[in-house]
Structures are given as C-alpha cells and as structure tokens.
Amino acid sequence: MAKSRSFSIYLLKQGFTPENCLKDDHKLEVISDVILPVEGKVYLYDFQPKQPWWKSYWNISKDLFQSQKGAMVFLKIEEKWFVLTFGPTYHNLKEIAYEYDFGVITTLNALNPKAIKSTDILMPETAKRQRVQSSKAAELNFFDLSDETILKKLTGAVREEYKELFKNITGGKNLRISSNQDPNGLVDLLKKLLTIYNSSEYKDNFPSIHNIVPIKDPTIIERLDEKLIEAFNQVPATMKLVLSVPDLVDYENDVVFKFYGAGKSDLEFEDVYIKGYRDYLESKKIAEIVNVEDFKKHSLHVCDGSGYTQKTYSIYNSFLFDCELDGKTYHLCEGEWYLIQNDFVQKMRNILDPLFIDTHDLLVNCNQKREDEYNSFIALTNENIICLDKKDISPQGQTQIEPCDLVIFNNEKLELVHIKISTRSSSLSHLFNQGVNSIHAIRVEEESKKKFFELLNANGKSEWMELVNSNKIKVIYGIISKKTGLKSDGLPIFSRISLMRAVNELKSRGIQVNIVFIFDEFQRKKIEDS
Secondary structure, eight states: OOOOEEEEEEEBOTTOOTTTSBOTTOOOEEEOSOOOSSSEEEEEEEOOOBOOHHHHHTTOOSOOOBOOEEEEEEEEETTEEEEEEESTTGGGBOTTSBOTTHHHHHHHHHEEEEEEEEEEEEETTTTEEEEEEEEEEEOGGGGTOOTTOEEEEEEEEEOGGGTTTOSEEEESSSEEEEEOOOHHHHHHHHHHHHHHHHOOTHHHHSGGGGGEEEOOOHHHHHHHHHHHHHHHTSSSOOTTEEEOOSSOOOTTSOEEEEEESSSOOOOOBSSOOHHHHHHHHHHTTOOOOOOHHHHHHSEEEEEETTSOEEEEEEHHHHEEEEEEETTEEEEEETTEEEEEOHHHHHHHHHHHGGGEESOOTTSOOBOOSSHHHHHHHHHTTOTTEEEOTTOOOOOTTSOOOOOOSEEEEETTEEEEEEEEEOOOHHHHHHHHHHHHHHHHHHHHOHHHHHHHHHHHHHTTOGGGHHHHHTTOEEEEEEEEESOOSOOGGGSOHHHHHHHHHHHHHHHHTTOEEEEEEEEBOSOOOOOOOO
16 A cells, blocks of 8 residues: 655645746745646746754854745646645745635535544634644534634545545645645645535535635625725724734744834834734824735744744734725734624624623713723712723632622612723623623632622622522623614624623623623723724
8 A cells, every 4th residue: 555645735725827927036946857747837936055043153163054945836727826844845825826715615525524633713703713622523613612613624534425535634824634645646635625625515514613604706896995095094094904923923932023115124012912013004104004915025024032033924924903885894814814604793793792782871971091990980979880891800829810890789680790991802802701700610619709899798798698699690891982872783793702702601600791882982092093
C-alpha cells in the first residue's frame, strides 16, 4: 500500500491565478523542470541557511545552520485553481486570493456528523477565540456552538462514502487531509473536493450553522466595503466598527502594537484601537481613507517588548463591523463578509422586542460621567433602591462576580439592575453575561447567596431576602445611550445574539428579563473609540 501523505490545500477565488495570487514581495522561485498531471506551476521556497539568534546570545562557537524549504504547487481543476502548500509557504498568498470558507464548508459536507473531534470558534462581538476538543468522536452539540459564534475550523472523521479518498479531515481557511494518491490520482481527488465544496448538504446536517453564512459575490462585497469606509471616516467612528487582533495573542509576554503600510512610524500602542490606527494615519498626513485597498495594504503588527514584529495582519482583516444593506444584515470578520439570515434576525426581534420597555420610573435620565456615579445617584433617589456596584459575591478563590449595580424593590419583586454606558458590542456582552453569572451564583453557590444576603442586611434590607428565596426576582438591563425609543435593532447584531442567549438562560431559570434604554444627558467629550 502506498504511503499516506499530508496535504494542505487552498482554493483560489474566481479570477485569481498563480500569476496574481501571490504577494508582491514574495521570494518564491518558479521552476519549469517538473512534470505535473494537469495545467499548473510550481514555486519553490529555498532560503539560504542561517544560524538561530540564540547561538550568538549564548556565545556558542559551533556552527548551527538552519534552513527552510517549501513549495507551492498550483493545479487547475475545472477552471479553478487549487494550491497545495508544503513547508512555510502559505503566507505568500494574498489574503483576498483564496476562498476563506473552502476548508470549513468542504469539511462540513464530508464529515460524519457524529464523529467530530475538534472545533475552533470565534465570537465576533468580543473577538474571543476558543478551541474545544473531545477525546472521542462526538456530535456538534457537544462542542457548545451557540448562535453568536462563527465556526472557523473543525476536525473529524468523514462519512463512509469518502473513506476511500481520506479518513479524517480538518477544515478552516484551507483543507488538511492525508492521502495515498499519486499525482495523477490527486487530480481526481481535487475534482471530488470541488464537488463536495459546491454541495449545500451541510445545511441539512448542521442547520444552525446556516444562520451566519459567508458572502462571495464581489458586487455585494464592493458595496459593503463602501459602507466600511463610510463608517471609518466618521469621527468618532460608529460603535459598530471595532479594530481587533484577528488571532490569539500571548499577553503573558510584553506585547506592543504598531501600524505600517503608509510609511514607517515610531508610534507604539499597548492595545488595539481604531484611534491608534487613525493617529498613525494622521502622522502620515492622511485625513481619510477613500479606497478599501488602503485597509488591505495597511497592516497591524504584533511586536515583542523590543519592538520586533512577531505577527502581522492587514487592517482589513482586523476589522469587526456590522451594517445593513438592502434590508439585510451583514457582518465583517477577519476580512470576510457574512450575511446574517433575515429569518434569524426576525427570530431575535420576536424574542427580544417584547422585553424592551420604554421607560423605568426609577431609572431616570443619566447626567453623570461614569456608571458608578449614576448608580450612586439613583440609589439616593428612593429608599427602595440600594447600590451594589463593584461588590463581590464570588466564592472564595474564584473570579469576582458582581451581584448587580442596583437592587430595586418594585411591585413586590426584587429587580437586579445591571447598568452600562455605551452600545459597544464587547461592553454589552459583558453586561449581559454579568446578569446570567449573578443569578447562577446566587442560585447555585451557597457562599455567593450568603454574601448577597449580607450585602442586603448591611444596607438595612434584610426583609428582601425572602423575595430571593421565593424566586421573586427580575433582571433589568439598563443601557445608557443617546438612542431613545429603540428596541433590539438599536443594538449591534452580535450583541442581540448575546442578549438572546442570556435571556434564554435566565428564562430557563424562571427569571423575568427587561431591557431599557436610559437617555444620556451628559455632554461627553468625544473620545474616539475607546
């Protein structure tokens, strides 16, 4: 039996070829003395050996030369170009040149739904990334994919009809499989992969994943990119636009961030904000962006404490943004546009809109700069309100859990009120999670419940304890904003998804939920994108 070999496979977008899919500064060498089974080309990566940095650091006299070798093989299958990468060569592909969903969709279509081993997910509202693995094959629901996540990569065993081609498959931006096919057999394999990719069978096997789908139509993408430019050029930029590192960052080491692409700059930043990128542009006398290609040429660099670049990403791939176009909702994440299905958006409206209340008699308009100032003020307006902002009811040794910002006795119920200034997606995600975590702690952790009762008693409200014991509790989310008269559509799309998850969790515990926009009267200094 022929030896099985591992292949990393990319699929180029329509219109991209070996001649225009590589970065301008690539150092690959085209070779002609090679026989390929179909139309194609081979590019070699053959750098001269060099010695590692730690050789001189430790004054090691022995020669320790390291060399890197690699190749990119382009094969044309049915008017589409496949790229097989070997060694450290994939980063030479332009980020816009290949189908970002090729690996994921092909894997979903080929996968045995009951034999998944690993998933990588992204939560766009917070840019949180997570890998979940199982020691044995499992169904997708084991991996706890929720409506607000985007599936970035998964691994598992294939269905019976594909086992002659390959047994296991991993899909992300690219596809990784092992095969014992020779070069001629590889052509038939690639043809089969293209057929699998073009199938929509995954929608039946994994229906919930179809709530968020990638956009490929270049005409729609062009119009969405215009929306992105318009949003960025607003000062301050819309709160639906966020700049974030599109990868996991090791913050245990010293990290700084720099921007490049419009000229060298000495500016460094401790975190990633749109304001930092705009400061960089202003230092280069660039007042606004007029072409989306500038976002793709400009780059965000993750550097070590000495300022040396460790990773680099285009600004375009570092944006998180949601907007509406022709009545449909779209989201930009890692350089890819996604359509949020209208029926899913409507489902969220149906669940969330009835929970929004126009006003709350005791939560008056905000004329304070900070949330803690507002909470303290509200607590002084009525004897049936106490402020627990920044208090902690977590069990010993665990992360801090705030019970709520305000406790209100209202209509024979105890309202646990959580307040947030801003409608930024990441801030609201924290707000909604706080409401769920608080109820969970009070319900499940005896130590947390005891600490909560001690806070009530310390504020002279021991009689409220019985309301907790009899489950006469309600969660109120108060969002301080210039927006008024809005319901769920006043929130960023992924905040709505996060809120829906929180609401469903609280409802399952028998907890009623309301959300209210509190008008912000304070004349805030216009600080760009904190």
